Amino acid sequence: MSYDAVIVGAGITGLSIGFRAAKMGLEVLVLERDDPADGASAVAAGMLAPVTETTFGEEKLLRLNLAGAARWPSFAQELGEAANQPIDLLTSGTLHLATNRDQAAELERLYEYQVKLDLQVERLTAGACRELEPALHPSTRAGILARDDRAVEPRRVIRALGKALHAAGGTLRTGSSVRSIRTGDHPAVTLEDGTEVAAGTVVLAAGCWSGLIDGVPKPVAAALRPVKGQILRLRHRPDHPVLLTHVLRTEEVYLVPRANGEVVVGASVEEKGFDATATAGEVFELLRSAGEVIPGIRELQLAEVNVGLRPGSPDNAPLLGTAAPGLVVAAGHFRNGILLAPITGDGIAQLLASGEPPPELLPFGPGRFDR
Numbered sequence: 367m368s369y370d371a372v373i374v375g376a377g378i379t380g381l382s383i384g385f386r387a388a389k390m391g392l393e394v395l396v397l398e399r400d401d402p403a404d405g406a407s408a409v410a411a412g413m414l415a416p417v418t419e420t421t422f423g424e425e426k427l428l429r430l431n432l433a434g435a436a437r438w439p440s441f442a443q444e445l446g447e448a449a450n451q452p453i454d455l456l457t458s459g460t461l462h463l464a465t466n467r468d469q470a471a472e473l474e475r476l477y478e479y480q481v482k483l484d485l486q487v488e489r490l491t492a493g494a495c496r497e498l499e500p501a502l503h504p505s506t507r508a509g510i511l512a513r514d515d516r517a518v519e520p521r522r523v524i525r526a527l528g529k530a531l532h533a534a535g536g537t538l539r540t541g542s543s544v545r546s547i548r549t550g551d552h553p554a555v556t557l558e559d560g561t562e563v564a565a566g567t568v569v570l571a572a573g574c575w576s577g578l579i580d581g582v583p584k585p586v587a588a589a590l591r592p593v594k595g596q597i598l599r600l601r602h603r604p605d606h607p608v609l610l611t612h613v614l615r616t617e618e619v620y621l622v623p624r625a626n627g628e629v630v631v632g633a634s635v636e637e638k639g640f641d642a643t644a645t646a647g648e649v650f651e652l653l654r655s656a657g658e659v660i661p662g663i664r665e666l667q668l669a670e671v672n673v674g675l676r677p678g679s680p681d682n683a684p685l686l687g688t689a690a691p692g693l694v695v696a697a698g699h700f701r702n703g704i705l706l707a708p709i710t711g712d713g714i715a716q717l718l719a720s721g722e723p724p725p726e727l728l729p730f731g732p733g734r735f736d737r
């Protein structure tokens with residue numbers, strides 16, 4: 367068995383690379399330990415929000431995030447056509463809110479920073495926020511509207527990517543755990559059952575689990591860690607009034623509305639290693655914070671409590687590029703795995719096809735943490 371590219375991991379990153387590489391005519395195999403619907407990608411809320419996720423001191427990542435966001439409309443269109451299943455984006459924008467005095471001061475600081483970075487943001491009074499979202503809590507003090515921040519349903523995207531990969535001639539094999547990777551002149555992966563699969567290039571896209579595979583270069587393994595996120599899905603009956611139409615967020619919580627009435631409430635950020643236990647305390651905090659944004663969410667059904675393990679890195683930015691002869695890494699997307707799927711898929715597929723990464727990936731080479 368031999369492929370041009372063997373991709374380890376069928377989260378949104380691995381599948382996007384597989385889809386793009388197969389479309390370029392490469393023989394692609396994507397290996398998934400469990401099922402694509404079991405990992406962090408299927409738990410994620412799907413915010414495509416470079417502006418409202420802007421963090422002080424992360425300008426380099428911001429540029430990648432903005433470039434990633436710009437690719438989403440055409441990616442969604444192309445993916446929808448390839449999978450014969452429309453991928454709709456929520457385009458109403460994101461409203462970043464302050465619900466108390468401290469948050470209002472912090473929001474002002476953030477607004478000034480966003481303006482300095484030339485981001486498209488509008489400062490809104492409490493009244494203007496309530497005009498956009500009538501169900502907001504009366505204590506809402508102010509908001510920043512980021513009209514270009516969008517959202518997508520990652521579960522739908524993952525299903526579509528599976529179909530699109532297949533339609534482009536690629537293969538997805540689930541229940542295939544990779545024990546080790548060989549780099550060098552004859553790259554290959556060895557599965558848990560001892561089967562060896564030869565590859566022109568091995569692509570490591572197994573999220574926070576990427577570092578656990580034998581043969582992964584030590585600096586790459588050391589750079590990746592799990593960052594736990596607990597997240598909720600609330601639902602209501604079709605006849606229930608719509609509670610929100612924008613993505614809403616404060617410093618403590620975000621709420622993402624879906625067309626089917628679901629509201630995703632997220633997410634904790636916890637350094638707990640590979641622990642994936644849902645805890646009463648974090649669920650309580652998420653619901654309390656969400657209720658301070660939209661009191662009406664207390665009436666909704668608590669349909670799902672999920673835990674995702676984000677792949678964190680030392681600078682919160684992904685590792686994208688060649689890490690050793692025959693080994694390409696695409697991991698460490700931290701809070702931006704869904705947002706960066708199209709640019710990662712395009713860039714890594716280009717690297718596989720031509721041997722050269724596109725310029726936008728160059729600042730994110732996996733060698734930047736080598737000592």
Ligand code: GLY
Nearest residue numbers: 595632633701702
């Ligand atoms: N991007 C949102 C999160 O990681 O919770």
